[in-house]
Amino acid sequence: MKAALLVATFTLIFVYLNGGQAAKPHIVFIVADDLGWNDVGFRNPQVLTPHLDKLAKTGVILNSSYVQPVCSPSRNCFMSGYFPYHTGLQDGVIRPTSPGFVPIKFTFLPQKLKELGYSTHVVGKWHLGFCNLKYTPTYRGFDTFVGYYTGAEEYYKHTREYDKFSGYDLRFNTSVYSEAKGKYSTRVFAERAVDIIKSHDKDTPLYLYLPFQAVHAPLEVPPEYENLYKHIQDLPRRTYCGMISALDEAVANITDALEETGLIDNLLLVFTTDNGGPFHGAANNLPLRGCKATLWEGGTKGAGFIYSKTLLKKTGYLNTGMMHAVDWYPTFVELAGGENTDPNMDGISQYDMLINGGPSKRKEFVYNIYDKSNSSAIRYGDLKLTRGSPGSHSDWYPLPHYGEGSDDPPQENVYQFRPYMLFNISSDPTEHFDLSAKYPELVAMMKQRLENWEKTRVPAYQPPDDPKSNPDLYGGNWSPGWC
Numbered sequence: 001m002k003a004a005l006l007v008a009t010f011t012l013i014f015v016y017l018n019g020g021q022a023a024k025p026h027i028v029f030i031v032a033d034d035l036g037w038n039d040v041g042f043r044n045p046q047v048l049t050p051h052l053d054k055l056a057k058t059g060v061i062l063n064s065s066y067v068q069p070v071c072s073p074s075r076n077c078f079m080s081g082y083f084p085y086h087t088g089l090q091d092g093v094i095r096p097t098s099p100g101f102v103p104i105k106f107t108f109l110p111q112k113l114k115e116l117g118y119s120t121h122v123v124g125k126w127h128l129g130f131c132n133l134k135y136t137p138t139y140r141g142f143d144t145f146v147g148y149y150t151g152a153e154e155y156y157k158h159t160r161e162y163d164k165f166s167g168y169d170l171r172f173n174t175s176v177y178s179e180a181k182g183k184y185s186t187r188v189f190a191e192r193a194v195d196i197i198k199s200h201d202k203d204t205p206l207y208l209y210l211p212f213q214a215v216h217a218p219l220e221v222p223p224e225y226e227n228l229y230k231h232i233q234d235l236p237r238r239t240y241c242g243m244i245s246a247l248d249e250a251v252a253n254i255t256d257a258l259e260e261t262g263l264i265d266n267l268l269l270v271f272t273t274d275n276g277g278p279f280h281g282a283a284n285n286l287p288l289r290g291c292k293a294t295l296w297e298g299g300t301k302g303a304g305f306i307y308s309k310t311l312l313k314k315t316g317y318l319n320t321g322m323m324h325a326v327d328w329y330p331t332f333v334e335l336a337g338g339e340n341t342d343p344n345m346d347g348i349s350q351y352d353m354l355i356n357g358g359p360s361k362r363k364e365f366v367y368n369i370y371d372k373s374n375s376s377a378i379r380y381g382d383l384k385l386t387r388g389s390p391g392s393h394s395d396w397y398p399l400p401h402y403g404e405g406s407d408d409p410p411q412e413n414v415y416q417f418r419p420y421m422l423f424n425i426s427s428d429p430t431e432h433f434d435l436s437a438k439y440p441e442l443v444a445m446m447k448q449r450l451e452n453w454e455k456t457r458v459p460a461y462q463p464p465d466d467p468k469s470n471p472d473l474y475g476g477n478w479s480p481g482w483c
């Protein structure tokens, strides 16, 4: 009796000293670039990702987690919690020479997490604007940044060529980071992440955002990883698979550091792709239709999982609950003990679904509503409506095995699409059967919903290329200062 009372008293004091809450969990948010649905070992045994597989299988595999068709728009979702057709980023990526950005009025996730006491770090690809310092990571909520501003570059030289321009693109905070010249980016970023983890004060909650360069083009990997796949004849596929295995090792090094420091004991790890795989770049999305840059499931259904040693009530299963990239923002805010106070945000906290294994709070979402072309797709329950063309790659692309050293993709079919198409994603996740002719009343209902969503569309902001972006004007570096 006395002992129990003593324990209770100490618990009370402990809770009081901790502000009445358990310590806030650390969050590690890993994003792979251009990783296809079928490019993870837990789905396709051709791909060797033993560490990712282990985390996925002892965590929760996300089977209905949607992303945008291309890079900048998905990253916009992660950082702002808004669909890109609400921020002006719906029409595509930010090109190196175009002064695009996510408007400053959107509070980025790390800004919000800093208010909640987090240390915030980003390692890897930004791709959310850099023409002015105010659009860059350390001005948008991150304490530190090691990475690059543009959407793609050389993995060793860290240079990006675009149009007639060429420049180095790697930074530590706002300074050019030339020490990493010649070093493979997956290693540079893993090492930096390990440094952050090892020097982190355990009592401060950590938000570590890790948007890896891997496995985006150009296809480059140290030979020891490519050599794991000597049996794959197709050279691009062999290299691409090697890049995934290097990424797998990077994640292993990071989780080792999390174990060593004990951060893993109160941590949520998320792994997701930013969009579907580009089949012409050796990725694979089978059994899904289409690929990166299309509104088909192959472009928008993201490979991903979550893992935690201590926070998940239910583990080791496939979660089929519907979620979208915009949901991470409010989910993390809730996990951090905060509240999402923005009633207009598109994201919905999926804390209950992810942490407790409860039902999804989401019944519908916008795949995208393009501005220039009007092409769009929405989801409502089982149903998906498309308007216009979902994109120019609309086949079910086989695993590349075109022949020794060859990289000629197969001839693509040419389709004539109806102006509106209707798919039942629950019964037909691979989009083989357009039901629009069979269910005109469902098409009308879905069209109404699309038009409703569309009312809040903002114009796409895709400013023309600006020669003032020329790296030659900044000592050979892609740099802020031209908008």
Ligand SMILES: *[C@@H]1O[C@H](CO)[C@@H](O)[C@H](O)[C@H]1NC(C)=O
Pocket (backbone or CB within 6 Å): 143, 144, 145, 172, 173, 174, 175
């Ligand atoms: C980056 O910024 C952080 C936070 O201001 C600072 O502690 C660190 O020393 C900076 N690192 C470099 C290399 O500029």
Ligand SMILES: *[C@@H]1O[C@H](CO)[C@@H](O)[C@H](O)[C@H]1NC(C)=O
Pocket (backbone or CB within 6 Å): 186, 187, 188, 190, 191, 246, 247, 249, 250, 253
């Ligand atoms: C993982 O760590 C080992 C040991 O430090 C290192 O040799 C290897 O290059 C690291 N791998 C990556 C992808 O960073």
Ligand SMILES: *[C@@H]1O[C@H](CO)[C@@H](O)[C@H](O)[C@H]1NC(C)=O
Pocket (backbone or CB within 6 Å): 372, 373, 374
């Ligand atoms: C896009 O839709 C609007 C409204 O439905 C229409 O006025 C416009 O002509 C369409 N533009 C294109 C390029 O189809």
Ligand SMILES: *[C@@H]1O[C@H](CO)[C@@H](O)[C@H](O)[C@H]1NC(C)=O
Pocket (backbone or CB within 6 Å): 382, 424, 426, 427
């Ligand atoms: C869509 O598929 C689900 C699952 O098979 C089914 O329950 C539902 O009735 C279907 N909806 C339509 C409109 O066919």
Ligand SMILES: *[C@@H]1O[C@H](CO)[C@@H](O)[C@H](O)[C@H]1NC(C)=O
Pocket (backbone or CB within 6 Å): 063, 287, 288, 301, 318, 320, 429, 430
């Ligand atoms: C998971 O997603 C795939 C691809 O869309 C689908 O084929 C499969 O049926 C889904 N699994 C479950 C259990 O819903």
